Amino acid sequence: MKKDILQALQTVSPIQLEEHMLERPANSKLGDFALPCFPFAKVLRKSPVTIAEEIAGSLTHPSIRKAKAVNGYVNIFLNRGEITDNLLHKILNQSAAYGSSNEGNSGVVTIDLSSPNIAKPFSMGHLRSTVIGNSISLLLEKNGYQPVKINYIGDWGTQFGKLLTAYRKWGIEKDVRQAPIETLLKLYIRFHEEAEVDPSLNDEGRAAFKALEDGDVDALALWEWFKTESLKEFQRIYDLLGVTFDSYNGEAYYNDKMEPVVQELEDKGLLVESEGAMVVELEESIPPCLIKKSDGATLYATRDLAAALDRKRTYDFVKSIYVVGNEQSLHFTQVKQVLGKMGHDWANDIVHVPFGLILQGGKKMSTRKGKIVLLEEVLKDAIELAQKNIKEKNPTLANQSEVAEAVGVGAILFSDLKQHRKHDIEFNLETMLQVEGETGPYVQYANARAHSILRKAQVSKTFAINEVNDYEWETVKLLEQFPQTVKRAADELDPSLIAKYAVDLSQAFNSFYGNVQVLTDHASLPYRSALIESVTIVLTESMRLLGMKAPQEM
Ligand code: ARG
Numbered sequence: 001m002k003k004d005i006l007q008a009l010q011t012v013s014p015i016q017l018e019e020h021m022l023e024r025p026a027n028s029k030l031g032d033f034a035l036p037c038f039p040f041a042k043v044l045r046k047s048p049v050t051i052a053e054e055i056a057g058s059l060t061h062p063s064i065r066k067a068k069a070v071n072g073y074v075n076i077f078l079n080r081g082e083i084t085d086n087l088l089h090k091i092l093n094q095s096a097a098y099g100s101s102n103e104g105n106s107g108v109v110t111i112d113l114s115s116p117n118i119a120k121p122f123s124m125g126h127l128r129s130t131v132i133g134n135s136i137s138l139l140l141e142k143n144g145y146q147p148v149k150i151n152y153i154g155d156w157g158t159q160f161g162k163l164l165t166a167y168r169k170w171g172i173e174k175d176v177r178q179a180p181i182e183t184l185l186k187l188y189i190r191f192h193e194e195a196e197v198d199p200s201l202n203d204e205g206r207a208a209f210k211a212l213e214d215g216d217v218d219a220l221a222l223w224e225w226f227k228t229e230s231l232k233e234f235q236r237i238y239d240l241l242g243v244t245f246d247s248y249n250g251e252a253y254y255n256d257k258m259e260p261v262v263q264e265l266e267d268k269g270l271l272v273e274s275e276g277a278m279v280v281e282l283e284e285s286i287p288p289c290l291i292k293k294s295d296g297a298t299l300y301a302t303r304d305l306a307a308a309l310d311r312k313r314t315y316d317f318v319k320s321i322y323v324v325g326n327e328q329s330l331h332f333t334q335v336k337q338v339l340g341k342m343g344h345d346w347a348n349d350i351v352h353v354p355f356g357l358i359l360q361g362g363k364k365m366s367t368r369k370g371k372i373v374l375l376e377e378v379l380k381d382a383i384e385l386a387q388k389n390i391k392e393k394n395p396t397l398a399n400q401s402e403v404a405e406a407v408g409v410g411a412i413l414f415s416d417l418k419q420h421r422k423h424d425i426e427f428n429l430e431t432m433l434q435v436e437g438e439t440g441p442y443v444q445y446a447n448a449r450a451h452s453i454l455r456k457a458q459v460s461k462t463f464a465i466n467e468v469n470d471y472e473w474e475t476v477k478l479l480e481q482f483p484q485t486v487k488r489a490a491d492e493l494d495p496s497l498i499a500k501y502a503v504d505l506s507q508a509f510n511s512f513y514g515n516v517q518v519l520t521d522h523a524s525l526p527y528r529s530a531l532i533e534s535v536t537i538v539l540t541e542s543m544r545l546l547g548m549k550a551p552q553e554m
Contacts, residue, residue, distance in 0.1 A: 001063065001083070001480055005033055005076060008061035014051075015040045028470060031068070031075035032477065038072055048072030080468035084476045084531075091479060091534040092461060096541050099483040103490075104145030107318035110311050111137050111147055114238075114245070115324070117154030118230035119163055119184035122237055122375045124358040124365045124427070125325045131416050132355055133323035134243045134547045135495035142545065143490040148315055149243075152307065153250030155227050158297065159188070161209025164222055165201065166191040180229035206295075213255065227252075233376075240379050240409055242547060254306040258298050261306045262291060270341055282337045289334040304335045312346055319349045321493070326354040326422070353493050356424035358416075365427060378429075383408030385433050386441075390554070397553060406549035407433070407441050414440030417546050418499035438503045440548060446506035447539040449513065450532045451552040456519060459533050463526035471512035472531060478505045482538050486545070495546060502542040509535045 002022060010017050017035075025034045037051040044051060052069035059067040065079045091098045113133025116126040137147040166187040167176075175183040195201040212219040231248075238244070262278075265271045270280045276294030290299050311320055322332055332352035339347035358365050387404035390397055397403060411432040418438055419425055435441045468476065482501070489497040509532075518528050540550040 001078075002033070002484075004063060005061065008059060008064065009035060009055065009074075012055055012058040014044055014054075025075070028473065030070075030073075032078045033076040035074040035076070036072065037074065080473055080476070081465045083480070084468050084472070085465050087476060087480055088463075088527075088530045088534050089461070091537055092530060095537055096544075098537060099486045099541065100142050100144070101483070101487060102144040103487065104140060104143050104318075106144065106146055108146045108148060108315045109140050109319045109321060110150055110315055110317045111140075112150050112152050112320075112322040112324070113137075114234075114243070115152040115154060115250070116230075116234055118227050119160075119181065119188065120154075120230075121181055121185060122234055124375070127237075127375055127412075128355050128358065128416060128421070129323045129325070130238075130241060130243055131413050131547060132353070132421050132495060133321075134241070135417060135498070135545060136321065136323065136353065136490075136493050138545045138547065139486065139490040139493075139495065139498070142486055145318075145490075148247065148317075149245045150247045150249065150311070151245040153227075153231070153248055153252075155223075156251035156255060156303065157300070158206065158209045160212060160223055160226075161207070162191045162195075162202075162205035163188050163226065164208040164212065164219055165204045167222065167226075176226075176229060180226070181233050184226060184230070237376055237379065240376075240405070241413070242409075242549070249307070249310075251300075251303045251307075254303045254310070257306045257310060258302050261302065261309060262298075264342060265291060265338075268342055270338070280338050280341065282334060282341075286330070286333060286337065289338050301331060301335055301338075304331070305338060308335065308339060308350065309344075312344070317346075317349065319351060320346075321351050321353055323353045323355070326356060328352070329354055351493070353421070355421040358427050359424050360427045362426070379409060379412065382412050382429055382433065385429060386411065389433065389435075394554065403551045403554050406551050407444060407554065410440035410444055410543070410548040412440075413546055413548050414443065414499060417495045418503070420494065420496050438500075443502045443506045443539060443543060444548070444550060445554060446509055447536055447543070447550050448552060448554045450509060450536045450539070453513070453518060453532055454529060454536065457525055457529045457532075459529045460526055461530075463530050465527050466524065469516065471508075471515050472528075475505070475508040475512050475531065475535065478508050479534055479538055482542075489545075498542050498545050502539060502546070505535065505539060505542070509539075 002019070006017060006019060006022050009022070021035060021039075023034045023036065025031055035052075035055065037048040037055070040051050041048045049069070049072050052072050052074045056067040056069040056074045059074070059076070063079050063083055065077045068075045068077070111133050114126055114130040116122045133149065137149050140147045163184060167184075170190060171183075171187055191201065191205070208219060212223055262271070265280060271278050271291060272281060274288060277290060278292040279288040279290050281288045289301050291302050292298055308320065311317060324332070329352060332350070336347050336350045339350070383405050386408035387400065390400050390404055415432040416425060431437070432439055433441055435445050478501070485497055485501045489495060516528070518525070518532070521528075543550045
């Protein structure tokens with residue numbers, strides 16, 4: 001709509017207009033759009049008042065009801081009835097497909113997300129990566145891309161030599177079976193404590209990793225087992241979050257695929273020796289990228305280079321996204337630059353999507369040493385709290401545990417996604433679960449409320465609109481903005497735009513429903529039901545794009 005109006009304005013404007021110049025007044029009494037003419041006065045040598053009058057006098061467009069010049073502004077009022085009628089028919093016909101586009105032209109986008117490390121707790125950072133990455137994937141899909149979600153499991157590196165050593169010395173099989181990650185983490189911590197007293201342990205650890213790299217059967221079997229047990233634990237979290245992956249190729253998968261990369265670097269003359277290690281030198285301000293240690297061991301960056309090349313070969317992506325915390329920015333800058341120096345122009349299609357920390361009481365929520373926050377517990381707490389709220393507020397509700405899960409998990413997802421991902425976010429279960437304020441449950445509740453009205457009214461596709469009042473109009477205007485919001489969120493890889501949009505639409509709907517007698521005004525009921533149905537379609541789709549469930553009753 002904004003684009004149409006802008007075009008109409010351009011045909012009568014003596015000056016080149018830009019999209020940002022056309023405002024949406026906060027108070028719709030001042031119109032649906034307003035063009036302030038003050039910036040044009042100097043160039044045109046006319047008063048803003050005159051310019052506004054001239055533009056308003058000649059502006060016409062089928063969607064414009066009237067244009068009024070007021071104190072140097074052109075205030076534009078739209079044809080509410082016609083616009084509403086067209087829009088509601090469109091939403092009801094397209095249903096969940098409303099807002100979709102083919103912009104991506106089926107281009108493949110690989111998304112590296114979640115990527116936890118085996119034998120270590122699934123951290124808050126991994127949660128953010130999973131939640132943000134999943135939503136980005138859904139947004140890209142809605143815009144016509146083909147997302148490929150890759151869980152690049154951290155299952156390789158010298159730490160596994162230490163873990164094997166620790167397990168062989170002190171491990172108990174039954175404990176690992178019962179609580180794999182907790183037990184393995186304890187073993188790993190113990191290894192470090194004992195190695196401080198007896199440094200020869202480190203040599204044993206190194207030897208064990210070497211054996212693993214060389215394919216020693218016993219070492220491999222143990223490592224496989226740690227991996228299987230860890231993945232089982234991660235799977236419980238993915239099930240709760242409703243997230244799936246297209247590939248689990250992690251670091252170990254690239255163990256035997258690094259030599260060609262190192263060779264290519266060598267052939268292209270990029271590999272230089274530095275203090276016994278092999279590195280690629282980068283732009284001045286960026287430290288060199290470490291490819292091989294002095295003992296010949298490969299590194300995190302080496303594996304990421306092999307993985308990037310493999311992804312390009314396998315998927316021929318148009319874009320390759322890595323949803324990983326801020327603290328790894330340097331690493332991705334290095335990987336990208338190395339690929340660029342190798343002559344791969346697609347290095348420009350690699351995008352690191354960084355995010356901030358989750359804080360509690362202003363401090364980083366940590367999984368190190370004693371302060372383990374086991375994510376599963378956090379999720380379970382949220383669900384329990386949601387369950388308690390339901391028992392208080394709606395004790396007769398059917399499928400209580402299903403709804404509690406949708407609300408508890410939705411609350412966590414939403415509180416993560418509603419702020420721009422670059423910000424650190426404060427973790428507070430109580431606030432997340434409130435039904436007032438900008439929360440997941442607030443949006444879910446608005447949607448459930450809309451459904452409960454629809455259960456009482458008959459929805460039909462034939463309706464006539466007499467008048468669109470201010471409350472209805474605010475809601476309609478937001479519904480109209482959904483497609484462009486989806487597009488922007490995908491372009492900017494920013495799910496928070498959808499979360500904010502969902503809050504705005506919920507607020508508009510709540511204020512409409514609070515101020516208009518929907519069920520008792522029979523003449524307007526068909527039209528209003530169509531409006532409410534459209535709200536549920538768009539709210540449900542917004543929540544889906546955030547990875548949330550949208551219960552119809554709560
Ligand atoms: N496993 C890593 C970690 O937990 C994250 C991996 C991110 N992805 C990548 N391709 N490097 O820190």
